[in-house]
Amino acid sequence: MRRRGIRKGIWVYITTRRIEFLLSLANDALRTGEEERARGYVKKALRLGEKMNVRLPRRWKWYICKRCYLPLLPPLNARVRFYGGALHITCLKCGGVRRVPLHGKEVKTSQEKGKGVFSAS
Numbered sequence: 001m002r003r004r005g006i007r008k009g010i011w012v013y014i015t016t017r018r019i020e021f022l023l024s025l026a027n028d029a030l031r032t033g034e035e036e037r038a039r040g041y042v043k044k045a046l047r048l049g050e051k052m053n054v055r056l057p058r059r060w061k062w063y064i065c066k067r068c069y070l071p072l073l074p075p076l077n078a079r080v081r082f083y084g085g086a087l088h089i090t091c092l093k094c095g096g097v098r099r100v101p102l103h104g105k106e107v108k109t110s111q112e113k114g115k116g117v118f119s120a121s
Contacts, residue, residue, distance in 0.1 A: 015052040019045045023060050026071045035070060035093075042069045062089065067096035 026041035042064055049056055056064075063072040072078035072089055079090045087100040 011052060012054055015048060015054045016057070019049055019054070019056060020060070022048070023064075023071065027073065030071055030073060030076065038071060039069045042071060062087075062098060062100055065091040065094060065096045066098070067091065068094040072098075 022041045022045040026038040026045070029035075029041060030038040046056070046064075046069075048054075055061075063078070064070075065072055065078075068091060070077065070091065070093060072091055074080050074089075077092050079092060081088045081090070085102055087102060089098045089100070090096070091098075
C-alpha cells in the first residue's frame with residue numbers, strides 16, 4: 001500500500017536547506033563572539049541530519065569540530081595546513097584535528113612545484 005504525504009525527496013530537500021540555514025546562523029553567531037549560541041546551532045543541525053537520515057553537505061562537514069561542536073572559520077578559530085597529501089584543519093579552541101585526504105587529486109608538494117616539463121634541471 002502506498003504511503004500518503006510528502007515523498008522522501010522533498011523531505012531530504014527541506015532538511016538539507018534547514019541544516020544549511022542553521023549552520024550559516026552558527027557561522028554568524030561565531031563571528032559576533034557568541035560561541036555557545038553557535039555550538040547550539042551546530043548541535044541542532046547535526047541532530048536534524050541524524051533524525052532525518054540526511055548527510056551534511058561536504059563543505060560544511062569539513063568545517064565543524066567533532067570535539068567542541070564549533071564551526072571552524074580558518075582565520076578566526078582554525079588553522080589549515082597541508083601535510084603529505086592531506087588537509088589538516090586544527091581547531092584552536094580545543095586542539096581537535098580534522099584530516100581530509102586528498103586522494104585522486106593531483107597534488108604537488110613544495111619540492112615538486114619548481115620541477116616542470118620545461119624546467120632546466
